[in-house]
Each structure stands twice: as structure tokens, then as C-alpha cells.
Amino acid sequence: MGFAREASPSSTGTQRVSLKDIADELGISQTAVSFAINDRPGVSAETKRRVKEAAVKLGWTPVYAAQALGSSKTMTIGFAPARSAQGLTDETFMLHFMAGVHTSLSPKGYGLLYRPCRSLNEEMSVYRDWASRKRVDGVILVDLRADDPRPKLLKELGVRAVLAGGPDPNNYVPSLSIDDSRTMGTVLEHLSSLGHRRIAYLSGDSNLDYSQGRVSAFRSFAKRRKLESINIEFTNFDAEQAAMLTLEMLRSPKPPTAFIYETEILAAASLHAMAEAYTTGQLKTGEGQSAGYPNGLPAIVSFEDSFICEAAYPSITAAHRDASEYGAKVAKLLLKVLAGEQVSGNRRILTPKLVIRDSTAKPMDTMA
Incomplete structure (x- = not known):
């Protein structure tokens, strides 16, 4: 019945606030409280409002593990780029990209599962593992390759995904790309x-x-x-x-x-x-x-x-x-996919700006 989202005990050892406590406070059934907390149909908007106000008043907060048991969602997005060890430590673009992804995911309660891989084969094995264990709700892909097998694999596994780059020539996954x-x-x-x-x-x-x-x-x-x-x-x-x-x-x-x-x-x-x-x-x-x-x-x-x-x-x-903005937009696209919204196959965004510095000057006469 979705009674899973309860608060964990505080660090001071006080008794956790349960859905039953909220039900007793309002004089309604625990089922009604569960429906209201989880925004499910079957209770009125007024009941949902009263339940949520009581939850705040009593100090109720959801427990992630319990929430996962009571829902098909993991509230986790997977990111498993195949990179060399050197590339993982040197790429500032990727670090800013991931920071941007977090800015879009965090307000919606999603976490990012980062699993760097050493090869394309390892990356695909990770996706198979995640799919079999229902470990993630969706995946962000980067670095589209010629004849890339990953979009088709994710489609076959039933794992929803978006691509940063592209477009995907077979349109298995929607994408946002830089021109x-x-x-x-x-x-x-x-x-x-x-x-x-x-x-x-x-x-x-x-x-x-x-x-x-x-x-x-x-x-x-x-x-x-x-x-x-x-x-x-x-x-x-x-x-x-x-x-x-x-x-x-x-x-x-x-x-x-x-x-x-x-x-x-x-x-x-x-x-x-x-x-x-x-x-x-x-x-x-x-x-x-x-x-x-x-x-x-x-x-x-x-x-x-x-x-x-x-x-x-x-x-x-x-x-x-702006790698951070790019990551934020890619994550927002995935959130739309997870919400069941219709999204276009590919959009090009963020045409980069050329920042001219000292290293570009006219060629020397002796070299021209």
C-alpha cells in the first residue's frame, strides 16, 4: 500500500515519526496518509494538503531505502563514461558537466551514480548489470561513436537514456548536442x-x-x-x-x-x-x-x-x-523522459564562443 516512506530516527535517538503518527494526528486512515504523501489518486486535494502540513509539523521525512522498497523508482541516474585513467583526472569539462547534472537532479531528489569505465565493453557490461538489478532509473550517455552499440543496448534493456552529443542516427535515445x-x-x-x-x-x-x-x-x-x-x-x-x-x-x-x-x-x-x-x-x-x-x-x-x-x-x-549549463540541460531532458513527456529526437544548443587570447597572432613573415 506504499507505507514505506517513513522517517529515520534522529541522531539524538528520538522516536521516528511514522505515517501512523500523522494518521492519528489527523484522525484519518494510514492508507489515506500514504496516498497523500505519495501523491496518488484516491484522496482529495484538501486531504493531501492537510497531510503534508501535518508531516512538516511533526518533523516527518522520508527514508530513502524504505521509499525504494515501496516504489519502482531508485531516484538514481547512472553515468558510466568510458575514459582512460589520464582522461578522468585531466578533463575539466567533464567535471563541470557533472556539476551541472547535479544542479538539475538534486532539486528533484535524484542522485548521480558515477561509474567510470576503462573501455566501451566495460561500460556496456555496467548497463546490463544496472538493468538486471534495477539499479538506476535512467542513464546519461556521452561520446557517441561510429556504429555505437550503446543506444540500441539501452533500448533493448528497457533503460531510459539521453545522449549528450549526437544525434543518435537510429533515434534510440533523444539528445542535446553542441554545434x-x-x-x-x-x-x-x-x-x-x-x-x-x-x-x-x-x-x-x-x-x-x-x-x-x-x-x-x-x-x-x-x-x-x-x-x-x-x-x-x-x-x-x-x-x-x-x-x-x-x-x-x-x-x-x-x-x-x-x-x-x-x-x-x-x-x-x-x-x-x-x-x-x-x-x-x-x-x-x-x-x-x-x-x-x-x-x-x-x-x-x-x-x-x-x-x-x-x-x-x-x-x-x-x-x-559552459559545461555546467550543458550538463544541467542534459539532465533536465532526462527528467522529462522519466516523467513520460514527449521530447524531440535531437536539439543543438550552446554554440561555443571563441575567446581570443595571446596565442593567436599573424604568422611570422619567415613562416608564411
């Missing part, structure tokens, strides 16, 4: 306006949907504007790999005059490597003369913005996205 293609265009327009015609893009994972979108936008822009040359490399989000590839390209006969990096971590690591190479004479331009630091640096842009971009020397131009 990455337009952002790449904004970055390239900025670099092109400064005269850069040899540009490199050091991406993360070639299987990720948003990386593919950025690469496609980069190639289209280069063809349309007839850029002299472009370089596209995938680093698997490895900072050392990004730095190594950057130095290799800078040692080529006609090096890029501008670099675009997938994250601020890749950009900062590469900037550090360039600074060291220029100041020690490992990188030279022109007639065998060292270009010097920081004057010899190519332009640098990051697709992620954080305090790292501001603190670097020179400070790094970056595409700024």
Missing part, C-alpha cells in the same frame, strides 16, 4: 583572417562522433578557402603524443603556422614542448636563426577552455562552452 561543426568554422575563420593558410588539427579519437564532425568541417573549409596545406592527426587524447606530433610538423620544410587542439591539455602540453624547443634552439626558422620564444610560436587554439588556457604563457585562444 561543433559551426565552432570549427568560427575557429578557422579567425585563423584565416589573420593570414594563416597552413593549419594543423590535432584531434582526440577518430571514432568519436564530434571529432568526425570537426574533421569534416575542417576539410570543407580548407577546400572552400583553398588553404595551402592542412594536417590532421589523432592523438587518442595523449598529451605526449600531441607534443611529439607538433614538434615533428614544426620541423618540416613548410610547417603549419597554426595548430588547433582537441583539448586544453593537448594544447598546453604542446605549447610547453614548443617553448622548450625554441628556447634551446631545437627549432629554428629563416636563415638558420632561432625564432625565439614566444615570438617564434605558431598560433594555438584549443577546443576546450579552462583556467589552463588563461594561465599559460602565452594565454591560449579557446572555444568556450
Whole structure:
């Protein structure tokens, strides 16, 4: 009958307030109190009001475990992104995203079950486990991949979900995505306006949907504007790999005059490597003369913005996205799904703003 939501004893050892206490206070049945507390049909609006006022007066609060037993809801949202150990510690975007998710879930009484995974297979195993144990009410997906099996799996498991990114080509789950293609265009327009015609893009994972979108936008822009040359490399989000590839390209006969990096971590690591190479004479331009630091640096842009971009020397131009707002909107979409509301398949939101800092300047005459 739903008599499960009772208050736990206080830390002082006082007797817990029960639904029976509320019923006795009002002179009504315990069943009526349970229906009113749980907002179920069968009692009048006036009775619900009186019950809730009495509950506040007597100091009644629900017990989570008891509530779960008396309901099919767990009041828990699952989040199990597949990330490398390095990625989990370095990604400021994901931390702010999760904080935003909490701002939407907490007022509704939901908690976030965070379970980072080391691989896509592990992530899918977690979803199967959660579904079999009815551990979560819904799931937030990130990092859509080519031929991604996760949306279909969650649909088959009966686990409701939303996708941050996308859209899901098969429309198994609704999504909210950031317009990455337009952002790449904004970055390239900025670099092109400064005269850069040899540009490199050091991406993360070639299987990720948003990386593919950025690469496609980069190639289209280069063809349309007839850029002299472009370089596209995938680093698997490895900072050392990004730095190594950057130095290799800078040692080529006609090096890029501008670099675009997938994250601020890749950009900062590469900037550090360039600074060291220029100041020690490992990188030279022109007639065998060292270009010097920081004057010899190519332009640098990051697709992620954080305090790292501001603190670097020179400070790094970056595409700024409000990760917290994004997380909050994604969580609100999932809450709508859980409430049974009709939601559209995909919406694009939060086109990032390019924050121009010291790292983007006109290419040096000796490199142009």
C-alpha cells in the first residue's frame, strides 16, 4: 500500500515519526496518509494538503531505502563514461558537466551514480548489470561513436537514456548536442583572417562522433578557402603524443603556422614542448636563426577552455562552452523522459564562443 516512506530516527535517538503518527494526528486512515504523501489518486486535494502540513509539523521525512522498497523508482541516474585513467583526472569539462547534472537532479531528489569505465565493453557490461538489478532509473550517455552499440543496448534493456552529443542516427535515445561543426568554422575563420593558410588539427579519437564532425568541417573549409596545406592527426587524447606530433610538423620544410587542439591539455602540453624547443634552439626558422620564444610560436587554439588556457604563457585562444549549463540541460531532458513527456529526437544548443587570447597572432613573415 506504499507505507514505506517513513522517517529515520534522529541522531539524538528520538522516536521516528511514522505515517501512523500523522494518521492519528489527523484522525484519518494510514492508507489515506500514504496516498497523500505519495501523491496518488484516491484522496482529495484538501486531504493531501492537510497531510503534508501535518508531516512538516511533526518533523516527518522520508527514508530513502524504505521509499525504494515501496516504489519502482531508485531516484538514481547512472553515468558510466568510458575514459582512460589520464582522461578522468585531466578533463575539466567533464567535471563541470557533472556539476551541472547535479544542479538539475538534486532539486528533484535524484542522485548521480558515477561509474567510470576503462573501455566501451566495460561500460556496456555496467548497463546490463544496472538493468538486471534495477539499479538506476535512467542513464546519461556521452561520446557517441561510429556504429555505437550503446543506444540500441539501452533500448533493448528497457533503460531510459539521453545522449549528450549526437544525434543518435537510429533515434534510440533523444539528445542535446553542441554545434561543433559551426565552432570549427568560427575557429578557422579567425585563423584565416589573420593570414594563416597552413593549419594543423590535432584531434582526440577518430571514432568519436564530434571529432568526425570537426574533421569534416575542417576539410570543407580548407577546400572552400583553398588553404595551402592542412594536417590532421589523432592523438587518442595523449598529451605526449600531441607534443611529439607538433614538434615533428614544426620541423618540416613548410610547417603549419597554426595548430588547433582537441583539448586544453593537448594544447598546453604542446605549447610547453614548443617553448622548450625554441628556447634551446631545437627549432629554428629563416636563415638558420632561432625564432625565439614566444615570438617564434605558431598560433594555438584549443577546443576546450579552462583556467589552463588563461594561465599559460602565452594565454591560449579557446572555444568556450559552459559545461555546467550543458550538463544541467542534459539532465533536465532526462527528467522529462522519466516523467513520460514527449521530447524531440535531437536539439543543438550552446554554440561555443571563441575567446581570443595571446596565442593567436599573424604568422611570422619567415613562416608564411
